[in-house]
Amino acid sequence: MHDLGEHFFRRAYGRLVALLSRRQGVHQLEAVEDAVQFALAAAVETWPTSSVPDNPEAWLFRVAHNHLVDEARRSTRHERLAVRYGAEAAMADAPPAFLEGEVRDDLLRMLFACCDDALPVESQLVLALKVLSGFDVREIAERLFMSEANVYKRLGRARQRLREVEFELADLTPAELASRLPAVQTILYVLFTEGYLSSHADGAIRRELCDDAIRLTHELAEHPVSAAPETFALLALMHLHAARLPARQDGSGGLLLLEEQDRSRWNQREIETGLVWLARSAEGATFSRYHAEAGIAAEHCLAPTLAETRWERIVACYSLLDQLAPSALHSLNRAVALAEWQGPLAGLALLDGLSPPSWLIGSYLWDAVLADLHLRAGHGALAEQHRAAAIASAPSAAVRAALERRLRSR
Amino acid sequence: MPRFLCLQRSFPATGGGERPSPAQMQAMYAKFNEWREKFQQNLVDLGGRLGAGRMALPDPPPDGPLVEAKELVGGYMVISATSLDEALQIARECPGLVRPGSGVEVIEVHAPG
Numbered sequence: 392m393h394d395l396g397e398h399f400f401r402r403a404y405g406r407l408v409a410l411l412s413r414r415q416g417v418h419q420l421e422a423v424e425d426a427v428q429f430a431l432a433a434a435v436e437t438w439p440t441s442s443v444p445d446n447p448e449a450w451l452f453r454v455a456h457n458h459l460v461d462e463a464r465r466s467t468r469h470e471r472l473a474v475r476y477g478a479e480a481a482m483a484d485a486p487p488a489f490l491e492g493e494v495r496d497d498l499l500r501m502l503f504a505c506c507d508d509a510l511p512v513e514s515q516l517v518l519a520l521k522v523l524s525g526f527d528v529r530e531i532a533e534r535l536f537m538s539e540a541n542v543y544k545r546l547g548r549a550r551q552r553l554r555e556v557e558f559e560l561a562d563l564t565p566a567e568l569a570s571r572l573p574a575v576q577t578i579l580y581v582l583f584t585e586g587y588l589s590s591h592a593d594g595a596i597r598r599e600l601c602d603d604a605i606r607l608t609h610e611l612a613e614h615p616v617s618a619a620p621e622t623f624a625l626l627a628l629m630h631l632h633a634a635r636l637p638a639r640q641d642g643s644g645g646l647l648l649l650e651e652q653d654r655s656r657w658n659q660r661e662i663e664t665g666l667v668w669l670a671r672s673a674e675g676a677t678f679s680r681y682h683a684e685a686g687i688a689a690e691h692c693l694a695p696t697l698a699e700t701r702w703e704r705i706v707a708c709y710s711l712l713d714q715l716a717p718s719a720l721h722s723l724n725r726a727v728a729l730a731e732w733q734g735p736l737a738g739l740a741l742l743d744g745l746s747p748p749s750w751l752i753g754s755y756l757w758d759a760v761l762a763d764l765h766l767r768a769g770h771g772a773l774a775e776q777h778r779a780a781a782i783a784s785a786p787s788a789a790v791r792a793a794l795e796r797r798l799r800s801r
Numbered sequence: 802m803p804r805f806l807c808l809q810r811s812f813p814a815t816g817g818g819e820r821p822s823p824a825q826m827q828a829m830y831a832k833f834n835e836w837r838e839k840f841q842q843n844l845v846d847l848g849g850r851l852g853a854g855r856m857a858l859p860d861p862p863p864d865g866p867l868v869e870a871k872e873l874v875g876g877y878m879v880i881s882a883t884s885l886d887e888a889l890q891i892a893r894e895c896p897g898l899v900r901p902g903s904g905v906e907v908i909e910v911h912a913p914g
Contacts, residue, residue, distance in 0.1 A: 400830070
């Protein structure tokens, strides 16, 4: 039996949608997605009873391509389109096999197409998960904690936008690609974070999102138009976080805090890969927020124990991060690191000078940090007050359990 | 061992017509392979889906409407089993065969020998 690999169908979906969209035009995206879906269904039906073709993707490509041609002939509306765009002529010469490099190029172009700054980031993410990661509406809703109706709406608007701008993948110039690169990095960062920080109970689902983000970022890092220090730093950051994923959960799916994690379960190969990309990201004069975040992750990975963490370096990285991408959340994290380095009062002093936005005050993080710092500083009443608030606003049972442990035991 | 012809019969779907996602198709594919592995001794001919067909008829043709098999049957396979019950169980366990909109008819094949 031919082994297709764990995510073969989803990956083939993304690759074929990109490949066919480039040939057919992005305005045909829905027809292309239908055709690829049809080809995958045909594969599920025929491969197990006959055998898997030598080149499964080329087989899928031919079936999807033929389906598109049939559908175009069947529909009068598409017939007119076909005449206008000469689509049928373009479709007639399907390649017997396609070049790996070409598909990867198409995949990246599709990613760039998703990152249209006329769309909100959430919609870019929804579109990327649909066309590149091959998730359906229900699966996207589950992963992003959105309603299915919301996912539908976002997808509809995103596709409409692609039709309106008559944007063609093949037409993207290197300059245009370069100008969209920050948006592409953002979307991959968000995709990774969705997986890494998700309160999703199913660890496999979180891992899947992280792996998809890493896979696409590798494509980005290895392509000449997007092989930039920021991309390398982003990739380093992902690997250095992914290294610690297996240790973040206890046997029953509960969340483990950094101090509770068994560091021997950190994936050393991931750490090494992350450090290699971090070194590459340092070539050149750029220092981005991804550099700062990768630097923080690297410090955690390199510390043999929590006590041996070089907190002063982490504080410095958070300061840089706060300058590059100002956010009260970064200040909050800096306060935590500072408290580890110079004691709880130093952390509290930093937070005193802060006027946090309402979203942060309303989140459990703010109260959890204050509760912890006050507890360690011996301010019992204040600690209890913030502890109660943090636990009350915990977004999931796993987070609540972690808070209850942490804010009691020290 | 007796042989059985399994005919996939399609019925008008009653809801649940949602298309599987690529991840679900991956799972279906894996399940089918597991099933195939489990019953490899029983699977004589995995058959397949029925395509276009034509009938060769005597002259003059018989009266009445002639229903083509394809109208009734989506696909076929041949399995071996010790009894109709066992054959039915094997077919029932085949992923994707018995579901909303599809069922399977299992018929013993009488052959000499």
